[in-house]
Amino acid sequence: FHTWFHAPDPGVLHTSVTADGLTIDITATPGALTVDTGDGRRQTCHHTVPYRNPDGVNAPSPYCGHTWEHTGEYTVTATRTWNVSWTAAGRSGTDTVTRPAGTRAITVIELVSVLTEPDR
Numbered sequence: 001f002h003t004w005f006h007a008p009d010p011g012v013l014h015t016s017v018t019a020d021g022l023t024i025d026i027t028a029t030p031g032a033l034t035v036d037t038g039d040g041r042r043q044t045c046h047h048t049v050p051y052r053n054p055d056g057v058n059a060p061s062p063y064c065g066h067t068w069e070h071t072g073e074y075t076v077t078a079t080r081t082w083n084v085s086w087t088a089a090g091r092s093g094t095d096t097v098t099r100p101a102g103t104r105a106i107t108v109i110e111l112v113s114v115l116t117e118p119d120r
Contacts (some may be wrong), residue, residue, distance in 0.1 A: 038074030
């Protein structure tokens, strides 16, 4: 069964602090969402959308999703990459940091259908 991954876009974050006559401006821009699916797979998602009940009940996500191949208990962990830029005292710089975006436990079960009256 296809599972869709979605994390709302947190938007660009900005802060400015002045202390002792020194002003520091920091801007953090959200980047990709990386999802560890708990079954040894990892994917990088540059765009996500919430599940919208598309055509067919078992439709794959158009951007970021996964299908587990075996039953079991899995821990799905998402992290977001942030691109950070700063300026202070006539200098500037950039850095990339990764921060947790969420963790969820997933139980994958197998359902088997049995047709008891095939002519009906």
